Amino acid sequence: MMIYLRLFWEFLKIGLFSVGGGMATLPFLYDLADKTGWFTGAQVADMLAVSESTPGPIGINMATYTGYTVAGVPGAVLASVGIILPGLALVLIITAMLEKFRKNRYVEGAFYGLRPASVALITAAGLLVAKITFLDEALLEAYSGGGFLSLISWKAVILAAVLLVMTRWFKSTKKLHPVVFIVLSAAVGILFRF
Amino acid sequence: MKELLQIYLAALRVGALTFGGGYAMLPILQKEVVEGRKWNTEAEILDYYALAQCLPGIIMVNTLSFVGQKRRGKTGALAAGLGAITPSLIIITLIAAVLTAFADVPAVQHAFAGIRVCVCVLIFNSILKLWKSSVIDGICLALFLVIVLGSLFFDITPIAFVVAAAVFGVLITLARTRKGGGAA
Secondary structure (H helix, E strand, C coil), rough: CCCHHHHHHHHHHHHHHHCCCCHHHHHHHHHHHHHCCCCCCCHHHHHHHHHHHHHHHHHHHHHHHHHHHHHHHHHHHHHHHHHHHHHHHHHHHHHHHHHHHHCCCHHHHHHHHHHHHHHHHHHHHHHHHHHHHHHHHHHHCCCCCCCHHHHHHHHHHHHHHHHHHHHHHHHHHHHHHHHHHHHHHHHHHHHCCC | CCHHHHHHHHHHHHHHHHHHHHHHHHHHHHHHHHHCCCCCCHHHHHHHHHHHHHCCCHHHHHHHHHHHHHHHHHHHHHHHHHHHHHHHHHHHHHHHHHHHCCCCCCHHHHHHHHHHHHHHHHEEEEEEHHHHHHHHCCCHHHHHHHHHHHHHHCCCCCCHHHHHHHHHHHHHHHHEEEEEEEEC
């Protein structure tokens, strides 16, 4: 019982404090993994990949996935309901003053600080994903100084470079849906034994 | 009751047909509630969407809650919210169940190691996209750097950074208007 309550409470908090769309929940999930040990950082990255490749809002998909991992189907439901409730409550509170809310000086001011904060938290979480992706964990543990380059997973670096070029450079591949790149990366991962 | 069900189903369809949320949702939402049911005008939807981004939580769910709220008040908003999460609940639970069962298969592990590289690139791309509208001056850049370093090197909950950044933003804006007002 306790785990259900805790899960619901944690996702209520994420729903209340994550601002700026699906990716904004990422740092909170990392924090949750850290705090509770319910799942690992690597699992968070996997959840994000699945959430990007399936229909539905990324934030909800992540909540459902996390909830399921922690406490099965009831966990999935509690996490998803928890994450939407704060937003829902606020929608009901502010519908009365729609336009005024958006043009309010204090709201504008808060967002002046919130936007860079959100990008910063996503960046920090992204760096954690990058660490487990590009550095060889087994070697990292045995690391005793010198030859830092030997820790880098070069296969991963090459794939990242190719993906960067495809998602940012070429007009013909830039507009493709992320799921295309995710499936491609899965195939490369299997073929080249990442 | 019938209308609540309609709201629930409309939100469910938007949730099921949208990949990735955000902007991808708008055309589907327009088709569903503006063209199809004529519940809202185009302008209303854009307002809801803009406001939804200013609220915490999931942008798509917030937008749909506004639609539901306009039709049927509190229960309408709730019906919309539940509709929006239903497809994720079903689809993700199935996928999670399958993946958990096969998590130890080497091929699955290799696949996810490859996918993680892609996730890094996707996160990087969305950081660049968000950066342009977020880090608009030196103060924002300083705030960005402080929070990145702070959350990497200290064990502080993201909630603390979010609250501090909002307060900081309000204070800066107030200080600026006061200064501007004094000069004028």
